[in-house]
Amino acid sequence: MSLQLRVYVPEHPLIKHWLAVARDINTPSVLFKSAMTELGRWLSYEAVRTWLPLMDAKVQTPLAECDATFVNPEVPVAVVPILRAGLALLDGAHNILPVASIYHLGLVRNESTLEVSCYLNKLPDRFLPETRILILEPMLATGGSIMMAMKEIASRGVASENIRIVSIVAAPPALQKLSEIYPHLQIYTAIIDEGINDKGYIIPGLGDAGDRAFGT
Numbered sequence: 001m002s003l004q005l006r007v008y009v010p011e012h013p014l015i016k017h018w019l020a021v022a023r024d025i026n027t028p029s030v031l032f033k034s035a036m037t038e039l040g041r042w043l044s045y046e047a048v049r050t051w052l053p054l055m056d057a058k059v060q061t062p063l064a065e066c067d068a069t070f071v072n073p074e075v076p077v078a079v080v081p082i083l084r085a086g087l088a089l090l091d092g093a094h095n096i097l098p099v100a101s102i103y104h105l106g107l108v109r110n111e112s113t114l115e116v117s118c119y120l121n122k123l124p125d126r127f128l129p130e131t132r133i134l135i136l137e138p139m140l141a142t143g144g145s146i147m148m149a150m151k152e153i154a155s156r157g158v159a160s161e162n163i164r165i166v167s168i169v170a171a172p173p174a175l176q177k178l179s180e181i182y183p184h185l186q187i188y189t190a191i192i193d194e195g196i197n198d199k200g201y202i203i204p205g206l207g208d209a210g211d212r213a214f215g216t
């Protein structure tokens with residue numbers, strides 16, 4: 001597979017640990033949800049590292065004035081969780097980006113055909129072009145869901161350079177589709193797995209992320 005897009009798998013002990021917890025079939029739903037929250041937190045932390053716009057300023061400490069650097073409050077930051085499973089990453093992501101706006105996008109695969117349909121779209125009509133958008137999509141499998149999400153977001157005026165994806169398990173078919181259309185997109189994932197089975201599940205993956213996070 002030739003990949004032009006940039007896929008980052010951060011070498012971080014907490015990411016490895018929570019991925020192992022999430023993968024384990026014996027992990028109960030309540031702990032699975034915690035693992036997803038932690039993965040959402042640490043992968044979002046890595047994803048915003050070179051992406052949040054900064055602003056130089058001066059601050060007065062109790063003792064003296066000094067140079068300071070803030071996150072520029074004039075550049076909007078948005079988080080788009082792909083329901084349902086993306087909701088499980090939201091607490092962690094929102095924890096490090098507390099002023100971000102949250103725009104929910106509800107997508108579901110037909111379990112037989114794997115066709116994706118949209119049942120909830122709370123995206124605005126347009127984003128300001130400089131808006132930084134973090135998409136939370138834990139499973140990149142066939143790529144049908146993330147391609148629909150990217151199309152909806154990009155058509156609202158944001159270049160793919162300003163979009164980053166946080167995923168937990170990414171599979172080659174989804175990465176291939178993304179790279180063909182969005183070569184400058186950056187993806188932060190806990191692991192790249194070997195492939196998908198004939199039912200569209202990632203192998204070894206972690207099973208159905210939505211069902212496991214919500215106990216259904």
Ligand SMILES: O=P(O)(O)OC[C@H]1O[C@H](OP(=O)(O)OP(=O)(O)O)[C@H](O)[C@@H]1O
Binds near residue numbers: 085145
């Ligand atoms: O790359 P794809 O083949 O499109 O698969 C990925 C999608 O599959 C799951 O959603 P699902 O349809 O199971 O909905 P859920 O999150 O509500 O469980 C997962 O949460 C992703 O959104």
Ligand SMILES: O=c1cc[nH]c(=O)[nH]1
Binds near residue numbers: 208
């Ligand atoms: O393995 C997979 C693939 C798609 N969606 C999931 O929740 N798990």
Ligand SMILES: [Mg+2]
Binds near residue numbers: 208209210211
């Ligand atoms: Mg599901």
